[in-house]
Amino acid sequence: MSLNRIIGLFLRHFFLIKSSLPRILDLIYWPTIQIILWGFISKFFTTYSDYYNNTVGVILTCAILYDFLFRSSISFNMLFLEEIWSRNFTNLFIAPMRISEIITALVGTALIRTLIGLVPAILITSPLFGISILNLGIPLFFLFLSLYIFGITLGLFVSSGLLRYGPAFENIAWSSLFLLAPLGCIYYPIEILPDFFQNVAKGLPLVYIFEEARSILVNQVVNYTNIKNAFILNGIYLFIGIALFYYSFSQARKKGSLINIGE
Amino acid sequence: MQKSVIVENLSKSYFKKEAVREISFAINENEILGLLGPNGCGKTTTIAMMLGLLKPSSGRVVIHGLDIEKNRISLLHKMNFISPYIELPKKLSVKENLIVYGKLYGVKFISERIEYLSKKLRLEEFINKKTGELSSGQKNRVSLAKALINEPTILFLDEPTASLDPETGDFVRSFIEKISKEKKMSILLASHNMDEVKRLCKNVLMMNNGVIIDKGTPDDLIKKHGKRNLEEVFLKLNRNNNELK
Numbered sequence: 001m002s003l004n005r006i007i008g009l010f011l012r013h014f015f016l017i018k019s020s021l022p023r024i025l026d027l028i029y030w031p032t033i034q035i036i037l038w039g040f041i042s043k044f045f046t047t048y049s050d051y052y053n054n055t056v057g058v059i060l061t062c063a064i065l066y067d068f069l070f071r072s073s074i075s076f077n078m079l080f081l082e083e084i085w086s087r088n089f090t091n092l093f094i095a096p097m098r099i100s101e102i103i104t105a106l107v108g109t110a111l112i113r114t115l116i117g118l119v120p121a122i123l124i125t126s127p128l129f130g131i132s133i134l135n136l137g138i139p140l141f142f143l144f145l146s147l148y149i150f151g152i153t154l155g156l157f158v159s160s161g162l163l164r165y166g167p168a169f170e171n172i173a174w175s176s177l178f179l180l181a182p183l184g185c186i187y188y189p190i191e192i193l194p195d196f197f198q199n200v201a202k203g204l205p206l207v208y209i210f211e212e213a214r215s216i217l218v219n220q221v222v223n224y225t226n227i228k229n230a231f232i233l234n235g236i237y238l239f240i241g242i243a244l245f246y247y248s249f250s251q252a253r254k255k256g257s258l259i260n261i262g263e
Numbered sequence: 264m265q266k267s268v269i270v271e272n273l274s275k276s277y278f279k280k281e282a283v284r285e286i287s288f289a290i291n292e293n294e295i296l297g298l299l300g301p302n303g304c305g306k307t308t309t310i311a312m313m314l315g316l317l318k319p320s321s322g323r324v325v326i327h328g329l330d331i332e333k334n335r336i337s338l339l340h341k342m343n344f345i346s347p348y349i350e351l352p353k354k355l356s357v358k359e360n361l362i363v364y365g366k367l368y369g370v371k372f373i374s375e376r377i378e379y380l381s382k383k384l385r386l387e388e389f390i391n392k393k394t395g396e397l398s399s400g401q402k403n404r405v406s407l408a409k410a411l412i413n414e415p416t417i418l419f420l421d422e423p424t425a426s427l428d429p430e431t432g433d434f435v436r437s438f439i440e441k442i443s444k445e446k447k448m449s450i451l452l453a454s455h456n457m458d459e460v461k462r463l464c465k466n467v468l469m470m471n472n473g474v475i476i477d478k479g480t481p482d483d484l485i486k487k488h489g490k491r492n493l494e495e496v497f498l499k500l501n502r503n504n505n506e507l508k
Contacts, residue, residue: 008366015359016352019393087350091409094314095367096339253318256277259311 001104005097009105013079017113027113031067031121038063039129057131058217059187062210064122064133066186069147069206070177071117075110076155077162084167093258099249103242106159107152114148136216142227143209149234150205154180156241160248166257186210205230205237265292267417267449268313273322275308282308284473285322290417295443295450297460297481299493300470301501306453307346309470310419313451314344326417340368343410346421350402353395357386357405360394361412368413380408384438400431407435411442418443418450424459432459439463457493469497471504 017023042059083089092102125131133140158176161169183197184206190198201207212226252258268290275283283305290296298306311317313324315335324331326338351360358377365373381387384404389397394405403423410418423439424432436459443450454460460467461481469477469484477484477500481493488496 002369004369005367008363011359011366012352012355012363015355015363019356019359020354082352086352086354087348088352090316090344090346090349091351091364092367093316094339094342094344095364096336096369097367098336250318253316256308256311256317258316259307 001098001101005095005101006105006108009092009097009102010109013082013109013113016082017116024116027117028120031071031117032124034067035060035064035121035125036128039125039131042131043129057125057129057133057135058214060125060129060131061133061136061217062186062213064118064125065143065147065210065213066181066184067121068114068118068144069151071114072110072148072151073154073158073177074174075113076106076152077158078113079106079109080155080159080162081170084162084170090259099246103156103245106155110152110155111148114151136213137222139212139216139222139224139227142231143213146205146209146227146230146234149231149238150209153234153237153241156238156245160241160244163245163248163252164255164257166260180204180206183207184210189214203233205233208233264294266290267292267327268451269325270309270313271323271325273309273312273324274320275305275312275317276320282473283312286470286473286475287322288468288475288478290449290451292449293443293447294465295439295452295463297464297467298451298453298470299455299457299460299467299497304470305473306470307421308473310344310421310451310453314342314419315339340413341415342417342419343368343413343415344419344421345406345410345423347403347425348421351394351405351409354393356391356393357397357408358390360405361408364409364412370412376412376414377408380411383442384408385434399426400428403427403431403435407438414446416446416448418448419453420450421453422455423452424454424456432456436463457497461493467493469500471501476500476504 039060042057045059083092122133125133136143154176158172161172183201183204185193185201186206190201190207190211193201208226208230212223215221215223215226266289270286270288272285272287273283274281274285286309300306308317312319313331315331318332327341329338331338361377362373365376370376381390384407386404386408389401394402397405420439424435427435439450440463442448452460452463465480467478467481467484468475479487484496485493488499490496490499
């Protein structure tokens, strides 16, 4: 892998963001609105729900974690979509870039995009709602890491579809996370789901991540088994995501989508 | 004469349709080879296979003695491409775009290279402007700068002067002519501008329906077909071919 090429692709997106104030505001705007909305919902449930009674911030913390996942996945997809929209796709794929370099550059760039959007939103939760996500303690790092890996993995799945099927796959890019959200058990325990969906949900790392967040905040118990399960599942999905991306690239070279997307 | 590019029995089929059928040709070092043919005749498909963007159904492309399918990344360092159908990111300045591509191609002294290309291609006055704000003539010169950022030994030019005014078109043609001699490049030029092809190309390939239907120097082709210019040869060959089809 060449660091120079990874930096090159990173710079392509860094230049794009830093030169446009509306783009930066757009990155910050949605997470902030989302967090404020969930802040008020959280306040309401804390006051009127038995389950959330005296557990200030469970819903809001889960909303922040979910938004982090959402932003990292969308950021990864956006970087790919930017190339399609700007008709730069062909230029990118005739440059001597390895697939591993493209993935690495996008992983790093997606993290920065995600943090630009989410850090201001997290900072306002304390003065507005008296809640700090840091209450999760050290496990917070593992939860974020786990969510980031899963977000990137979803990004890889969607980008593979974009590579293979072109811009027609764009709508899937936007809706992919909404599809998983009900099964992710973000705001409720897995027991709420019907038996069949519980079995499906257990195959997703999200269930373990959000279960763990609630366990820490509601019961003040850290259960590293949940974190371990999430990482194991993440590893499997990430491996499949990378393999699928390579396969889609090879298929795109066979079917000619690299030229059609680029024009 | 050293052959930089050898295309051997190259074919590409999409589903059951053959886009390119068993074509063979070579490009010598320091040669500009013209590729002519109507829209949809297989020119872009051929170039895409030569760039490694498309996997051939059969046959192979050998560049500097290496098969593109097996040495894609290392060969792409020595190649580049421009086409009016692809663009550079519009929101980035000209300089930023050249920095990005300098990095992607592993150029060692990027600033010096950009300065050199800016002078040669007269980019200085708009080097810090957003690429999307440029006129088509300026964009074309920027694309050419991007295509030369890695000092390629093989260059693919797909309609490099399409939609340019005569003055800019002439500037670009003169530049291509000069740089190909100076740098001993091998260039494949796909164009619909017959005067341009006659001026720049030593040899010409005529394509239709995915096959090469004739080849030779522009003068030989004009003489052989008893026509006054390359455009008439082009029309005659294509009409004959379409009637046969």
